[in-house]
Amino acid sequence: MTGSGVHSYHPILNASSGTGYVTTVGGLNSYVTGSHLSLFAAVLMSDIYGYKAPNFRNVADKVAASGYYVVAPDLLDDDPFVDNDVNRPLDVWLQDHPPENVSADVKPVIQDLKRRGFSRIGIAGFCWSGLGAADIAKTKLVKAAVLSHPSFVQGNNFRGIKAPVAIYGGQNDTQTPPSRIIEIERVLRDARPEVAYEVKIFPNVGHGWTLLYDPNDPEAVKAADKAHRMMINWFDKHVSELRNLVM
Secondary structure, three states: OOOOOOOOOOOOOOOOOOOOEEEEEOOEEEEEEOOOOOOEEEEEEOOOOOOOOHHHHHHHHHHHHOOOEEEEEOOOOOOOOOOOOOOOOHHHHHHHOOHHHHHHHHHHHHHHHHHOOOOEEEEEEEHHHHHHHHHHOOOOOOOEEEEEOOOOOOHHHHOOOOOOEEEEEEOOOOOOOHHHHHHHHHHHHOOOOOOOEEEEEEOOOOOOOOOOOOOOOHHHHHHHHHHHHHHHHHHHHHOOOOHHHHO
């Protein structure tokens, strides 16, 4: 996968993967991991393969291990994309799961967390759900947002951003190429009022590298882990910024 414009690794979905469990949050089945006693929460939104993908749940567990209560909702209604389904290619599948609907679908999850006492929440979107993360960042529902190799985004999608946002692109990503990431960075740089942002284009990786990596490929794992750590650092900076005062 590393170095390619599109991913070549396809996850084998496993409903039992991860160290967490599945419960209902905001009316959606959700993979939940981390302590419910944490002061801080993070909502992770999957790519087209959904919340049962082991690599995705591994990322959720990493965030939880850093002190967050993590919720990864099933935004696909148990209908993940299936590779090589000739009767339902991606463009057909997307008609049932338009990325424009992601933000509306995830809002009840965030609102449920707030009712449970989590006032400081971060959100992350991967690939298909990146547009939803950008839309949520325009509200006051979250303290920070992270988009990893987002799809279906343009510079205009980032006008009016209110929450600090980090965007991670891939040098060899042909779906959202570096030129698009640079366009988005320009919009964020010119934003009034100014909002904190972080934009990085990772070298020698293609689309989906933070989730669609072969866990047996050390270089692919290393590249993905770096992006995961940067995401957690972004949350630490903007979501749990009061941590040192309350611990």
